[in-house]
Amino acid sequence: MSEWLLDGVLGLLLLGLAGGALHVRQLYAGVLLFIAFGLVLALAWARLGAADLALAEAAIGAGLTGVLLFAALARQPQAGSEPRLSRRRRLAAVLVLLPLLILLLPQLAPLAELQPTVPAQIDAALAQSGVDHPVTAVLLNFRAWDTLLELAVLLLALLGARQLGSLQPQLSEPWPLLQAWGRTLAPLLVLAGGYVLWRGAASPGGAFQAGALLAAGIVLLRLAGALPALLWSFWPLRLLVLIGLLLFIGVAAACAWFGEGWLHYPAGWAKPLILLIEAAATLSIAASLSLLVIGDEPEPQP
Amino acid sequence: MSELLDMLSWLLLAGGLLFFAAGSIGLLRFPDTLSRLHALTKADTLGLGLVVAGLSLRADSLLEVAQMLLIWLLVLASGATACQLLARQCDEEGGDE
């Protein structure tokens, strides 16, 4: 009974916040509601037993996306009112969605009854994977390709964003209390990031969560004025962005060259290799995400 | 003994929820930004403190209590900072709505 109460409240909150984020009159309020939606979604992940996801969502959905949306909102032209579709066309959109609902729901519903067989296979193979936490094993061993390509996507997004010129966020002078709190928080954030990364081998956590946490920390510190501007011309920063992908490809190539094939870790080497890749990926994810969110300073013109 | 602890913990939890509810009502009903902030931060600090105290009585180990206390302290400090930021922003813009 109490479980249904929690489920129902969470589900209805999600739907209500989503509807509000889309249709509330002021854009500013919509952005705020969307951030609240991210927080409630993190709770929903925790309720559904996906602690890995709850960690990542809390850092990304509530922290980074919020900063991103507010920064974008500040750069939108101050147009008076948004263009709105007429009531008839909105109704037409609903009529388009109805067949989708009727077609897809009967396809989705039977899935709830099926019993998956994959977890048993993963459990059986877990001993050889080098880590004890099945999600980390899937991410960095069984389906390491996904993770490699995902790092590549992150890099491409960053390069694409850089093509649009520098962001030049207009940071106002931070207040003393925020500065002091930022300085107090900085070591804690680094500690939390490292802890989440290290724990990822045995329990929920890992490179993505730690990277997102670190990125949120970097953004906070930059906004509090506790960090200097990030300069793209500063070569260690570029190295940080690239190191995860480079190391991953290097390990994959070495495995193909000396071992059995791409990303087939040699027996006994899995754990140190996974930890190495995870550490590098964490740094890359943190650097790329924070650059995507706050951008780098424009190059000084010669 | 354990029953007494149980009762006490329920009382503390209920008190915490009461403060959260009062803070939410204040957030919705108070007329201007500053008094809303006042209601919100009071509710956060005290409500979360009472909930942490209530849960501490049920914790299995001291480590859990220490973790919850740490969380409470962090929320306390960041709540105070965020509240001050909002209040100053509102002050600079000169009123609201």
Next chain:
Amino acid sequence: MSATLFWIAIGFALWLLGLHGLLTLRHALRRIIAINLMGSGVFLVMIALAARHDPSDPLLVALVVTGLVVAVSATALALRLSSALASSTEHER
């Protein structure tokens, strides 16, 4: 109705809500939010399916963790594009 079915329904409803927003809203920021909502709906369906097994099916959770980071980088790029568009139209005036 089981909890799995309930969460699948919520995820599907979120997806439809996002799609409806995408079809009817005209502001760039709102459309980006709508696409994000659609993504969240898909993630919710996947995690509801993962929760059929106890503990959660690690394959689906890992896929969604990957998807989350891809979604945020796509969102960041989309927001930058919308900002660039906004500043260029302002420039023309």
